[in-house]
Amino acid sequence: MSVFSKILPLVVLLLWQGFVFAQSIDTVQIKTVEVIDEKPPEAYKVVELDSVAIHQATSLSELLNNSSPIFVKTYGSGSLASVSFRGTGASHTSVLWNGIVLNSPMNGQVDFSLFPTPFIDNAELNFGASGLVNGTGALGGSVSLNNTTTFNKGFFSTLQQSVGSFNNYISNFKLGYSNQQWFTETQLYLNTNDHNFEYTNIAFKEQPRITQQNAKTKQYGLQQAIFRRFKKSQLGVRFWYFNSDRQLPTNMLVNNDVNTQNETQADESFRGILEWKGFTSKFNYKITTAFLKDKLIYNDSLSNIYSESNTQVIDNKINGTFYLNNQFQIKNIVSIRHEQAKADGFNESHQRFNNHWLFGVSKQFKRLDATLFNRLIMVADKIQPIAPSVGVQYNVLKRNNLKIKANTAINYNYPTFNDLYWAAGGNSDLKPEKSEMAELGLNYTISHQKTIINTELTGFYSHVYDWIIWLPTASSIWSPSNLREVENKGLEYNLKVKTTYQKLNLTFNGNYAYTLSTNLKAKNDYDNSVNKQLIYVPYHQINHTFGAAIKNFYLTYNYNYTGKRFMTTDNNWYLPPNFISNVSLSKTVKLNPQTKLNVGFKINNIFNQDYQAIAWRAMPGRNYLITLTLQFN
Amino acid sequence: MKQLFYTILILLLFSCKKDELGPQCVNCSEEDSNTEVADVLIVNEGNFGWGNGSVSLYKPNAKTIANNVYQQANSVNTLGDVIQSAYQFNGSIYAIANNSNKVEVMNESNFQSIATITGFNSPRYFLPINNSKAYVTDLYSNSIQVVNLTNNTISSSISVGCWTEELLLHNDTVYVCDMTNNNLLIINPSNNTLVDSIKLGVEPNSIIKDNNNKLWIMCGGGMSEDNGKLIKFNPQTRTIEATFVFTNIANSPSKLTINATGDNLYFANTNIYKMNINDTSLPSSAFITSNTNVFYGLGVDPINEEIYVADAIDYVQNGIVFRYSSSGNLIDQFYVGIIPGEFLFIE
Numbered sequence A: 001m002s003v004f005s006k007i008l009p010l011v012v013l014l015l016w017q018g019f020v021f022a023q024s025i026d027t028v029q030i031k032t033v034e035v036i037d038e039k040p041p042e043a044y045k046v047v048e049l050d051s052v053a054i055h056q057a058t059s060l061s062e063l064l065n066n067s068s069p070i071f072v073k074t075y076g077s078g079s080l081a082s083v084s085f086r087g088t089g090a091s092h093t094s095v096l097w098n099g100i101v102l103n104s105p106m107n108g109q110v111d112f113s114l115f116p117t118p119f120i121d122n123a124e125l126n127f128g129a130s131g132l133v134n135g136t137g138a139l140g141g142s143v144s145l146n147n148t149t150t151f152n153k154g155f156f157s158t159l160q161q162s163v164g165s166f167n168n169y170i171s172n173f174k175l176g177y178s179n180q181q182w183f184t185e186t187q188l189y190l191n192t193n194d195h196n197f198e199y200t201n202i203a204f205k206e207q208p209r210i211t212q213q214n215a216k217t218k219q220y221g222l223q224q225a226i227f228r229r230f231k232k233s234q235l236g237v238r239f240w241y242f243n244s245d246r247q248l249p250t251n252m253l254v255n256n257d258v259n260t261q262n263e264t265q266a267d268e269s270f271r272g273i274l275e276w277k278g279f280t281s282k283f284n285y286k287i288t289t290a291f292l293k294d295k296l297i298y299n300d301s302l303s304n305i306y307s308e309s310n311t312q313v314i315d316n317k318i319n320g321t322f323y324l325n326n327q328f329q330i331k332n333i334v335s336i337r338h339e340q341a342k343a344d345g346f347n348e349s350h351q352r353f354n355n356h357w358l359f360g361v362s363k364q365f366k367r368l369d370a371t372l373f374n375r376l377i378m379v380a381d382k383i384q385p386i387a388p389s390v391g392v393q394y395n396v397l398k399r400n401n402l403k404i405k406a407n408t409a410i411n412y413n414y415p416t417f418n419d420l421y422w423a424a425g426g427n428s429d430l431k432p433e434k435s436e437m438a439e440l441g442l443n444y445t446i447s448h449q450k451t452i453i454n455t456e457l458t459g460f461y462s463h464v465y466d467w468i469i470w471l472p473t474a475s476s477i478w479s480p481s482n483l484r485e486v487e488n489k490g491l492e493y494n495l496k497v498k499t500t501y502q503k504l505n506l507t508f509n510g511n512y513a514y515t516l517s518t519n520l521k522a523k524n525d526y527d528n529s530v531n532k533q534l535i536y537v538p539y540h541q542i543n544h545t546f547g548a549a550i551k552n553f554y555l556t557y558n559y560n561y562t563g564k565r566f567m568t569t570d571n572n573w574y575l576p577p578n579f580i581s582n583v584s585l586s587k588t589v590k591l592n593p594q595t596k597l598n599v600g601f602k603i604n605n606i607f608n609q610d611y612q613a614i615a616w617r618a619m620p621g622r623n624y625l626i627t628l629t630l631q632f633n
Numbered sequence B: 001m002k003q004l005f006y007t008i009l010i011l012l013l014f015s016c017k018k019d020e021l022g023p024q025c026v027n028c029s030e031e032d033s034n035t036e037v038a039d040v041l042i043v044n045e046g047n048f049g050w051g052n053g054s055v056s057l058y059k060p061n062a063k064t065i066a067n068n069v070y071q072q073a074n075s076v077n078t079l080g081d082v083i084q085s086a087y088q089f090n091g092s093i094y095a096i097a098n099n100s101n102k103v104e105v106m107n108e109s110n111f112q113s114i115a116t117i118t119g120f121n122s123p124r125y126f127l128p129i130n131n132s133k134a135y136v137t138d139l140y141s142n143s144i145q146v147v148n149l150t151n152n153t154i155s156s157s158i159s160v161g162c163w164t165e166e167l168l169l170h171n172d173t174v175y176v177c178d179m180t181n182n183n184l185l186i187i188n189p190s191n192n193t194l195v196d197s198i199k200l201g202v203e204p205n206s207i208i209k210d211n212n213n214k215l216w217i218m219c220g221g222g223m224s225e226d227n228g229k230l231i232k233f234n235p236q237t238r239t240i241e242a243t244f245v246f247t248n249i250a251n252s253p254s255k256l257t258i259n260a261t262g263d264n265l266y267f268a269n270t271n272i273y274k275m276n277i278n279d280t281s282l283p284s285s286a287f288i289t290s291n292t293n294v295f296y297g298l299g300v301d302p303i304n305e306e307i308y309v310a311d312a313i314d315y316v317q318n319g320i321v322f323r324y325s326s327s328g329n330l331i332d333q334f335y336v337g338i339i340p341g342e343f344l345f346i347e
Helices: A002-015 A024-030 A051-056 A060-067 A130-134 A417-421 B002-013 B069-074
Strands: A046-048 A071-074 A081-084 A093-097 A122-127 A141-146 A154-164 A168-178 A182-193 A198-200 A209-211 A217-229 A233-247 A263-279 A283-300 A305-325 A328-343 A350-364 A368-379 A382-384 A388-395 A402-413 A433-448 A451-472 A478-501 A504-519 A540-550 A553-562 A573-575 A578-592 A595-604 A623-632 B040-044 B054-059 B064-066 B083-089 B092-097 B102-107 B113-118 B123-130 B133-138 B143-148 B153-159 B164-170 B173-178 B183-188 B193-199 B204-209 B215-219 B229-234 B239-245 B254-258 B264-269 B271-276 B295-300 B307-311 B318-324 B330-338 B340-345
Touching: A051 A060, A051 A122, A060 A071, A060 A081, A060 A122, A060 A540, A060 A553, A081 A093, A093 A130, A122 A130, A130 A141, A130 A402, A328 A417, A350 A417, B040 B083, B040 B295, B040 B307, B040 B330, B054 B069, B054 B083, B054 B330, B064 B330, B069 B102, B069 B113, B083 B123, B083 B340, B092 B123, B102 B123, B123 B164, B133 B164, B133 B173, B153 B193, B164 B204, B173 B204, B183 B204, B204 B254, B215 B254, B254 B295, B264 B295, B271 B295, B307 B340, B330 B340
Parallel strands: A093 A141, B295 B340
Antiparallel strands: A046 A122, A071 A081, A122 A141, A154 A168, A154 A623, A168 A182, A182 A217, A198 A209, A217 A233, A233 A263, A263 A283, A283 A305, A305 A328, A328 A350, A350 A368, A368 A382, A368 A388, A388 A402, A402 A433, A433 A451, A451 A478, A478 A504, A504 A540, A540 A553, A553 A578, A578 A595, A595 A623, B040 B054, B040 B340, B054 B064, B083 B092, B092 B102, B102 B113, B123 B133, B133 B143, B143 B153, B164 B173, B173 B183, B183 B193, B204 B215, B215 B229, B229 B239, B254 B264, B264 B271, B295 B307, B307 B318, B318 B330
């Protein structure tokens, strides 16, 4: 209960007057015009990623690595990438696509290399307790990927072609039309890359320059949306199909000279969502039903290993908000989710219900927003009635430019099918992982003439109990247990500056994160991991993007620093820090009032740094990408 | 305002120079790493894919331990990925790096690298047949690789169609554990041909020879597929002379080893057990109890029958080795590398 003893006095102090949902005023103003999605309450830390950054990154993992304080763990360019918030694990990060949790019921994770940025219109990071608003399992936070539907646009289309180093070709085509009632768009995507870059192989004494072999990737996908708007509601469907084929390069340690390595992985995902949302004068609702089907095939023809896994999820949600008045709201979300998986690692197919009920109230006063909610979780036959959160935001100054945010929550992450049923080793007696968390943040905005500065400092704390880890048992079978207990604490700092100097527009967006993530529990008397930093959690992370625009030219400089990461739990081995810089320059030409041509040139890793994000996985040196975008609106 | 902006910009724009690349060790000992007879070499597998396999050198008289001796002796970053086993032969130590698909050959007295034998698929154990030839068993290749020790290359392979594990040479015949089909493979090394295969228990993982020239094979029983079995085999008649069955199907006995005089068997089955070759049943009580430890490696010193057992703790940190006297009293304990799995007693 340490979290609560630390934060509760403050929360109680700020709460005694009542509860508020922070965005209620915005919603009330806009809802008569258009049906909009609600945002999480402002008492929680939510970061919306810059749309320019989304546009410039080629993959979601690159985007998050370059412009957020969360940690991206990547096995190399084009390879598996997972992200983690605040010292938690990859399965503690929820990923939502238009509100639907995409995490695999098998391992609880999402591979971030399988999300092309052109398929996403906006992205939002929900830190800590704000992840609880979207669902369970997000002990660290969640990443929301959303598409927008804009009516009354007429015809619109984007034709984009990129050519880059290592035979990288990316084609993206989007065509759409919308009027008063209808919105439709179709999007096609193709990306091929050989990833045959040169690197210094430090696994060998002579440290030869080696060309990465067997690393080709090919991804293609289709997205289709049709929406119909009515007077006070809208109905629509969106489909996502994505196919990825990749060769899996070996790490640097494997002697490749004689062996022709032949590991491949194929992923295929099909996602469909049917959505109906609308409002009445006192009531805002969104009803969705989604179907998710994922397939993963791993094949090693040399060793005769073929492994296939299939998962299928049906997710139904009824999300309603009642406005008792302009300052008081009641929120109710019922989610019925059915998960199913069939894999070569299981003896049979497994399925379960993973249902939630969220009920919350929220109230806004003159300067104070407060929100309180509880989530009831039902996973298979287990019921967890209490997963609460309480949060407040207080406007310290009359100008509303200094805000204090505080919140605390309890969240649970249920064991995955792999944890429960993997043959052999699966442990059906596992308890859910439990996290008690709290954060306190300060957000300050000042503007002076043509300069706007926004700065946010957040301190966080979380205590995770019953963290599941896989370890060999006495009979040498790897099996999961609730053995680990972890304390995470740290600071996140963000600085945004926008200024204009004559015709020059300058922007700066910088993040710094300090994370202390320590193991609290010893496996036995000889365990040297207690009070040590968890592996692959950097103490320090910095990234910042500097942008300069003049006339039609736009220049960005992105820098990211990932500090020392330990590789062993006794902290005896570590990977040294990485410093990577990327530069881009683009120019936009208006061909006619409706048509824009953008020519972009990007240099990744401009200082040609040799580095490893994960031990012994080769990363590319300096590389280039040219992008031509033709946009018709 | 502007000054602040530019100051921050300048501070953040210029990155520091870095000089480290790849995994770095914080606390790797610089102890004496010249081997002497009676030293104990600990083979640390390291994590799969992480390249942190290593060998540690323990001096029983001085009670000193030197870790990462190969990396230090050769000023290289890694010995390899998953060091499955090591073998001493003709002045060299052969370290089998399973996931690096190679065998690293080093000088037995100072760990200086001599050669790297490459071209394996998933090598497991090494056995010299004569001065110019050795066999290497393999997890995935369905064959045993024949290595030419003169030029350190693979000269041919013996197709066996299975995962081959531990092996031994007796009376000009090679006996190999077949983990896939649960057989004992009998190979004639003069012409590299498979001459016979004998059905054993499920998953034969280790094999040794006693002083009566009988072979003993430990069958782990798989993942609760069958009961574990300790099998006594007569190589002359190619018949099983005795089968000792572990009554609990959840048991996975492994790491069968024997003392130098060839009369006491040792094996791991959660605890460490000791059994005389003339015993008529499996030992009922443990010789060394594991308590909170999970034992991963087991070795018996050929000189004094001291027993070495290893605990890999959480498998992501340096493991610990416990050294016991022949009567089972703890003499010493020391941290080694990551996932200590095998012991090699320098002769």
